[in-house]
Amino acid sequence: MSFLRIENVSKVFPGARQGLFGRAEGFRALDDVSLSIPRGASFGLVGESGSGKTTLTRCILRLETLSAGKIWFDGTDLHQLPPQAMRRLRSRLQIVFQDPYASLDPRMTIHDIIAEPMVIHADTMPLSARQRTERVLELLLQVGLRSEHLFRYPHEFSGGQRQRIGIARALAAKPEFLILDEPTSALDVSVQADVLNLLHRLQDELGLTYFFISHDLGVVRYVCDDVAVIWRGKLVEQGPVERIFDSPQNDYTRMLLDAMPDPDPDLSPFRRAQTTGEIA
Amino acid sequence: MALLDIENLGLAMTSFEGETQILHGIDLTIERGEIWGMVGETGSGKSLTGLSVSRLIPSPPGRYTSGAIRFEGQDLLQADEPAMRRLRGRRIGMIFQDPTTNLNPAFRVGTQLVDVALHAGRADPSVLGLAPGASARALKAAAKARAVEMLDHVGITNPAERIRSYPHELSGGMKQRVLIAMAMIGKPDLLIADEPTTALDVSVQAQILRLMHALVHERDIGVLLITHNLGVVAQICTHVAVMFRGRILEKGPVRAVLKHPSHAYTKALLDAVPRAHTKRGELRGLGGIDMEAAE
Ligand SMILES: Nc1ncnc2c1ncn2[C@@H]1O[C@H](COP(=O)(O)OP(=O)(O)O)[C@@H](O)[C@H]1O
Ligand SMILES: Nc1ncnc2c1ncn2[C@@H]1O[C@H](COP(=O)(O)OP(=O)(O)O)[C@@H](O)[C@H]1O
Ligand SMILES: [Mg+2]
Ligand SMILES: [Mg+2]
Numbered sequence: 001m002s003f004l005r006i007e008n009v010s011k012v013f014p015g016a017r018q019g020l021f022g023r024a025e026g027f028r029a030l031d032d033v034s035l036s037i038p039r040g041a042s043f044g045l046v047g048e049s050g051s052g053k054t055t056l057t058r059c060i061l062r063l064e065t066l067s068a069g070k071i072w073f074d075g076t077d078l079h080q081l082p083p084q085a086m087r088r089l090r091s092r093l094q095i096v097f098q099d100p101y102a103s104l105d106p107r108m109t110i111h112d113i114i115a116e117p118m119v120i121h122a123d124t125m126p127l128s129a130r131q132r133t134e135r136v137l138e139l140l141l142q143v144g145l146r147s148e149h150l151f152r153y154p155h156e157f158s159g160g161q162r163q164r165i166g167i168a169r170a171l172a173a174k175p176e177f178l179i180l181d182e183p184t185s186a187l188d189v190s191v192q193a194d195v196l197n198l199l200h201r202l203q204d205e206l207g208l209t210y211f212f213i214s215h216d217l218g219v220v221r222y223v224c225d226d227v228a229v230i231w232r233g234k235l236v237e238q239g240p241v242e243r244i245f246d247s248p249q250n251d252y253t254r255m256l257l258d259a260m261p262d263p264d265p266d267l268s269p270f271r272r273a274q275t276t277g278e279i280a
Numbered sequence: 281m282a283l284l285d286i287e288n289l290g291l292a293m294t295s296f297e298g299e300t301q302i303l304h305g306i307d308l309t310i311e312r313g314e315i316w317g318m319v320g321e322t323g324s325g326k327s328l329t330g331l332s333v334s335r336l337i338p339s340p341p342g343r344y345t346s347g348a349i350r351f352e353g354q355d356l357l358q359a360d361e362p363a364m365r366r367l368r369g370r371r372i373g374m375i376f377q378d379p380t381t382n383l384n385p386a387f388r389v390g391t392q393l394v395d396v397a398l399h400a401g402r403a404d405p406s407v408l409g410l411a412p413g414a415s416a417r418a419l420k421a422a423a424k425a426r427a428v429e430m431l432d433h434v435g436i437t438n439p440a441e442r443i444r445s446y447p448h449e450l451s452g453g454m455k456q457r458v459l460i461a462m463a464m465i466g467k468p469d470l471l472i473a474d475e476p477t478t479a480l481d482v483s484v485q486a487q488i489l490r491l492m493h494a495l496v497h498e499r500d501i502g503v504l505l506i507t508h509n510l511g512v513v514a515q516i517c518t519h520v521a522v523m524f525r526g527r528i529l530e531k532g533p534v535r536a537v538l539k540h541p542s543h544a545y546t547k548a549l550l551d552a553v554p555r556a557h558t559k560r561g562e563l564r565g566l567g568g569i570d571m572e573a574a575e
Contacts (some may be wrong), residue, residue: 048481048482048483049452049481072409159322162478188321188322188508189508189509189510189549189552189553190321190548190549190552190565190566191321191554191565192552193551193554193563193564193565193566194564194565194566196554196563197561197563197565200560200561215481215482217482218553218554218555218556221552221554221556221558222554222558222560222563245556250552255483256482256483258484259481259482259483259485260511261482261485261486261489261509261511261512261514261515262511262514262515262536262555263510263511263513263514263553263555264514264538264555265514265515265534265535265538266535266539267514267537268514269515269518270490270493270515270516270517271515
């Protein structure tokens with residue numbers, strides 16, 4: 001049984017207005033996308049910039065309407081839900097953004113940033129102010145921060161710490177499904193490693209389902225069970241990570257894999273072509 | 281004589297909190313034909329090292345506290361601004377992630393390329409294939425021809441038309457090619473490139489790396505390639521220097537350093553990169569070395 005199922009989804013953005021009634025041809029950002037994520041899984045979506053990854057997450061969160069297709073979340077047709085019901089369901093479905101610098105309000109304390117989803121979802125999560133603060137503290141510790149960080153502001157934190165704050169905030173409303181839109185792209189590799197391990201640990205502890213978006217194939221392979229490759233709004237290939245990475249069937253997937261710079265110098269195409277002088 | 285010889289370079293920067301020592305005795309020698317990767321985490325001092333070689337750090341806030349930066353024997357720390365201006369864009373090509381070497385959104389790409397070519401041609405007309413004392417008109421015509429030729433050389437199709445584009449009309453990969461064209465237009469002997477592929481998709485990155493590699497071999501220049509991507513270093517660099525808090529912890533031929541790192545920090549950096557066979561939970565952050573701020 002799938003937890004999130006995307007069924008033949010297309011998204012066409014309207015073209016620019018031309019004259020009184022005319023419009024330029026629309027832009028097809030998603031083209032007949034279908035995928036299915038079982039509960040507790042980590043599903044990766046890889047593709048280059050502009051391929052439609054963020055548009056798909058916005059469709060899942062109903063920040064965009066669909067031009068065609070359906071999105072099922074735990075058996076519910078998301079885009080048919082009345083607004084009130086959607087608001088309630090949103091607490092189960094949260095997102096962590098790419099840029100830990102832009103996504104945290106600089107005028108809010110860490111406490112208020114993490115507590116905000118609990119306030120928004122107070123109807124499904126009735127907590128007193130004191131209980132909220134207790135939960136914020138628990139979340140801070142869970143993501144590897146400390147209680148003395150509670151009343152500080154985002155600018156006092158490094159990129160990696162900010163991303164931990166973003167994760168704590170996403171977890172505040174006790175979601176079951178987390179969308180991670182390039183959560184480590186802005187981080188140093190050393191910090192990225194810690195954040196990825198944190199995501200693994202949280203998944204084990206909380207039984208979360210991840211929809212993990214990245215343009216880094218190495219990261220996706222490390223985090224995910226299954227992966228889909230998106231190219232110009234179309235899924236060109238999907239399946240278990242081992243199969244996709246070890247025996248890709250699609251030319252675009254192969255090109256992506258080949259283009260990824262491997263940290264092993266012996267696998268450099270340039271070095272192979274060169275003389276051996278430098279190795280000696 | 282080495283192409284570039286950085287010896288015991290010390291740099292301090294002044295901010296509202298007072299003066300802080302940023303670079304602590306950097307030693308690095310680059311010969312022609314070598315591509316030196318400089319890796320390290322954010323804030324380790326990579327960009328300020330590159331900017332020091334180009335003497336692009338204003339003083340204040342910057343102050344060199346020790347050392348020398350010899351470019352073919354000439355100490356750049358002793359050079360005056362007119363001398364540096366003659367070197368920049370001519371013998372030293374630069375790609376930085378800051379406005380000084382970036383494209384100005386207000387001008388056509390061609391105008392900017394021609395400016396750099398003119399500048400290089402005035403310092404040394406032979407760069408544009410002209411004899412000393414060439415007329416202003418000849419310089420201008422040659423600069424324009426060179427701009428088109430360089431765009432073509434970095435793989436931009438239809439260069440004679442592209443030259444009329446504004447930067448926002450180009451894709452990220454094309455802009456980066458234009459920046460490389462701009463850095464290479466004066467036929468430099470040394471290229472300093474600060475994160476030239478960081479904002480690009482992997483497929484475009486691969487093309488740019490191929491282009492840089494070809495240029496180095498064709499022209500026998502030396503390169504300082506600043507990046508935080510160990511994969512990029514492994515792919516195209518001949519040598520690598522690992523920076524940590526303003527110091528070079530370890531340096532040498534790329535294969536020696538990446539295959540047999542002698543420093544625990546280098547090893548930790550390498551272990552932080554997910555590879556094909558890294559199993560869940562096996563990836564290591566730099567747990568022992570707490571670089572996080574907000575203390
Ligand atoms: N609101 C919009 N109107 C028109 N085009 C859009 C809109 N949002 C996104 N697009 C276009 O859709 C494509 C996919 O964008 P996006 O989903 O952000 O890609 P990714 O996240 O994979 O980089 C891009 O070409 C983008 O310009
Ligand atoms: N203008 C400046 N004034 C004071 N400190 C600076 C300035 N620019 C950079 N620094 C500091 O110098 C250190 C090295 O910076 P930088 O060379 O940009 O690092 P990297 O390129 O490795 O990320 C950082 O700690 C940074 O905060
Ligand atoms: Mg995106
Ligand atoms: Mg830098």
